[in-house]
Structure formats: structure tokens, C-alpha cells
Amino acid sequence: xxxxxxxxxxxxxxxxxxxxxxxxxxxxxxxxxxxxxxxxxxxxxxxxxxxxxxxxxxxxxxxxxxxxxxxxxxxxxxx
Numbered sequence: 001x002x003x004x005x006x007x008x009x010x011x012x013x014x015x016x017x018x019x020x021x022x023x024x025x026x027x028x029x030x031x032x033x034x035x036x037x038x039x040x041x042x043x044x045x046x047x048x049x050x051x052x053x054x055x056x057x058x059x060x061x062x063x064x065x066x067x068x069x070x071x072x073x074x075x076x077x078x079x
Contacts, residue, residue, distance in 0.1 A: 008016075020029045046054065 016026055016029055019033060020026065024032075
């Protein structure tokens with residue numbers, strides 16, 4: 001494994017240090033926070049109650065959107 005030396009600001013160092021887990025190298029921190037995310041990484045993040053509230057909010061938002069869209073169309077077409 002090759003090694004590269006980089007220069008970062010003290011602020012960037014402190015940000016990395018805050019993200020660093022016990023027994024984790026800075027290289028591992030950088031690798032972890034810069035890897036591409038998968039939708040599966042979000043699995044289990046919300047509790048059942050939070051997921052239910054989010055689903056309800058989305059469905060309510062869609063209902064409001066459809067109602068507003070219908071009203072706009074009626075104004076546009078004069079019906």
C-alpha cells in the first residue's frame with residue numbers, strides 16, 4: 001500500500017477528527033465518508049413510527065398537490 005502526505009487546514013483536521021471512531025485511522029474515516037451511498041444504507045434508519053409519519057406526510061402532500069393542480073386546471077380552462 002502506498003502512502004501519500006496531504007496538507008489540510010486545522011478546521012478540516014478537526015472535522016475529520018470529530019468523525020473518527022475509536023481505533024479508526026484517518027484513512028478509514030476518509031474512505032467511509034467519501035464512499036458512494038446505496039439506498040440500502042438507509043434501511044433501518046427510521047423507527048416504524050417515524051416511517052409511518054413520513055409516509056402519511058408524503059401521502060398528504062400528494063393529496064394537497066392533486067387538489068391544487070385540479071384547481072389550477074379549472075382556472076386555466078374555465079371549468
